[in-house]
Amino acid sequence: MKLNLIPNRYNKLVSFIVILPIILLTSSCEKADAKVNDPSLDINPDSLKGLKDYYNDYFPIGVAVAPSSLSGTSSVLILKNFNSLTAEDVMKPGLIHPEEKRFYWDNADKIVNFAQTNGLKMRGHTLVWHKQTPSWMFKDAAGNTVSKEVLLARLKEHITQAVTRYKGKVYAWDVVNEALDDNDSKFYRETNWYKICGEEYIAKAFQWAHEADPEALLFYNDYNTEFAGKRDKVYRLVKQLLDAGVPIHGIGLQGHWNIVNPSEQDLRSAIEKYSSLGLKIQITELDVSVYASGETSPTDNVFTAEREQKQLEKYKMIFRVFRDYKDVINGVTFWNVSDKSSWLDNFPVRGRKNYPLLFDQNLKPKKAYWEVVKF
Ligand code: HAH
Numbered sequence: 001m002k003l004n005l006i007p008n009r010y011n012k013l014v015s016f017i018v019i020l021p022i023i024l025l026t027s028s029c030e031k032a033d034a035k036v037n038d039p040s041l042d043i044n045p046d047s048l049k050g051l052k053d054y055y056n057d058y059f060p061i062g063v064a065v066a067p068s069s070l071s072g073t074s075s076v077l078i079l080k081n082f083n084s085l086t087a088e089d090v091m092k093p094g095l096i097h098p099e100e101k102r103f104y105w106d107n108a109d110k111i112v113n114f115a116q117t118n119g120l121k122m123r124g125h126t127l128v129w130h131k132q133t134p135s136w137m138f139k140d141a142a143g144n145t146v147s148k149e150v151l152l153a154r155l156k157e158h159i160t161q162a163v164t165r166y167k168g169k170v171y172a173w174d175v176v177n178e179a180l181d182d183n184d185s186k187f188y189r190e191t192n193w194y195k196i197c198g199e200e201y202i203a204k205a206f207q208w209a210h211e212a213d214p215e216a217l218l219f220y221n222d223y224n225t226e227f228a229g230k231r232d233k234v235y236r237l238v239k240q241l242l243d244a245g246v247p248i249h250g251i252g253l254q255g256h257w258n259i260v261n262p263s264e265q266d267l268r269s270a271i272e273k274y275s276s277l278g279l280k281i282q283i284t285e286l287d288v289s290v291y292a293s294g295e296t297s298p299t300d301n302v303f304t305a306e307r308e309q310k311q312l313e314k315y316k317m318i319f320r321v322f323r324d325y326k327d328v329i330n331g332v333t334f335w336n337v338s339d340k341s342s343w344l345d346n347f348p349v350r351g352r353k354n355y356p357l358l359f360d361q362n363l364k365p366k367k368a369y370w371e372v373v374k375f
Contacts, residue, residue: 047365050081051358054373058326060121062333064088064285067110074337075114077363084121086284086333087111088343091124092132097158100136105165112169123284123333124166124173126221127159128205130191131178138192151196156208163212172331174221174252174284175209176202180233182224187233202237203246210247221252221284226262226270235273242277250279255286256335256344257318258293259310267321275328282331283322287356288314288368289344301353303339308355308367315358316371323375338363 052061062084069078078085089095090107097103115122137154140146146154163173179202181189188194193201206218220238224230234251241248251274262270274281290307322329336342338359345354355361358369 049373051369051373052081052083054375055332058323059329060084060331062086062121062123062331063337064125064333064335065111065337066090067107069337070110070114073363077337077359079118081359082120082334084123084331084333085111085115086123086125088125088336089132091162092126092129093137093158094132094134096162097137098134100154103161108166112166116169121172121331122166122170123282123331124162124170124216125284126174126177127162127209128155128175128179128193128201129177130189130193133192138196145196148197151193152201152204155193155197155201155205159205159208160212163209163216167213168215170213170216172217172219172250172282173209175205175218175248177221178223179220180222180230180237182230184229187236203241203244206241206246206248217249217280218247219250219252219282219284220248221254223254223256223285225251225253225274226266228266231270231273235277238274238277238279242279248279250282250330251277252282252284254335255283255318255332256289257287257314258289258291259307259314260292262318264317264321267318268324271321271325271328275325280330281325281328282333283329284331284333285335286318286332287335287342287344288318289354289356291352291354296349303355311355312366312368312371315368319372320375334358339366 055061060083061081063078063082064086065078066088067090069075087108090111096105096108112122114120137158138145138151140150159175163170179189179191179194181187188199202220209216209218220234220241222230222234225234238248238251253270253274271281288311290303290311322332334357336357338361339355339357340361340363342354342356344356345352358366358372360366
């Protein structure tokens with residue numbers, strides 16, 4: 001009996017020592033396997049790469065930011081995924097030039113300095129626009145509309161100051177934003193710029209930007225550039241400028257798209273038409289709204305599985321097309337960092353939550369992200 005007891009106990013001990021680690025090992029392997037298959041978890045070797053790394057051989061990937069995005073977790077996400085920055089607002093005329101003799105650079109400087117310190121490219125947005133432009137520009141001291149001469153002189157001063165300050169730091173400028181009308185029956189948008197100066201302000205803006213920094217790439221930037229009406233106008237405007245010898249180097253397609261538009265065909269034909277001018281193309285303000293353009297009052301703000309699927313397919317298609325045209329596309333910039341906050345939360349419907357980007361509200365890559373990097 002005694003003799004039997006010892007081996008029996010010994011056997012149990014041996015099986016405990018041998019089997020327990022095997023059980024532990026197998027279960028931890030299963031966990032590790034599950035992690036490898038789940039792309040959102042950090043153990044995935046792919047997740048060491050950011051968006052910019054997947055697109056290293058294609059084009060820089062940028063993001064529009066506010067100075068407040070440049071700290072905390074959002075700055076970590078930015079540095080991992082993006083290699084170009086645009087100021088969402090703080091370089092716009094209304095923000096850097098609040099009064100005739102006063103410039104305010106602090107916020108713009110913060111973004112430019114962050115780009116410099118971390119080796120990111122920097123785009124400038126924007127020198128001439130009809131929105132977020134200070135009203136003093138168009139008025140004299142008595143409140144009357146200024147003459148063409150006065151307005152052009154003010155525009156020259158604005159452009160010269162901004163472009164000179166960031167010379168060698170901002171590699172590309174959206175010189176003129178949205179100067180063309182949405183309506184097919186009109187060509188130029190009837191802004192204060194147009195009403196006071198006529199079309200001349202456009203060519204002059206490019207000329208003054210070029211004089212201030214001859215190395216900077218100068219863009220005309222607009223939205224709806226894939227629809228036949230706006231597309232043909234943008235083509236005509238840019239061709240006219242080129243024919244007149246105006247220093248313009250690229251066309252910025254804003255890329256404020258949605259789950260329905262643009263179609264692949266419209267996107268391809270726009271890129272082909274613009275690139276036939278011999279210019280570079282950048283996608284300057286990309287996002288894909290989860291609402292179709294006419295959809296102004298959905299019953300809830302939920303990012304449904306159906307919207308998620310449509311968005312993912314749209315993102316997959318547009319990046320496939322971008323890759324096909326990598327020889328002419330030399331930049332793709334997203335308009336905002338993550339679904340935590342986007343200008344589309346308040347446009348075109350104020351307070352309607354949107355989910356237009358590749359990172360969710362917790363700054364994690366969405367399913368659409370994994371489609372964009374899978375090629
Ligand atoms: C863009 N306009 C602007 O270029 C950008 O500066 C701004 O921050 C957001 C969007 C797009 C647009 C709009 O503002 C109004 C109507 C249609 C399109």
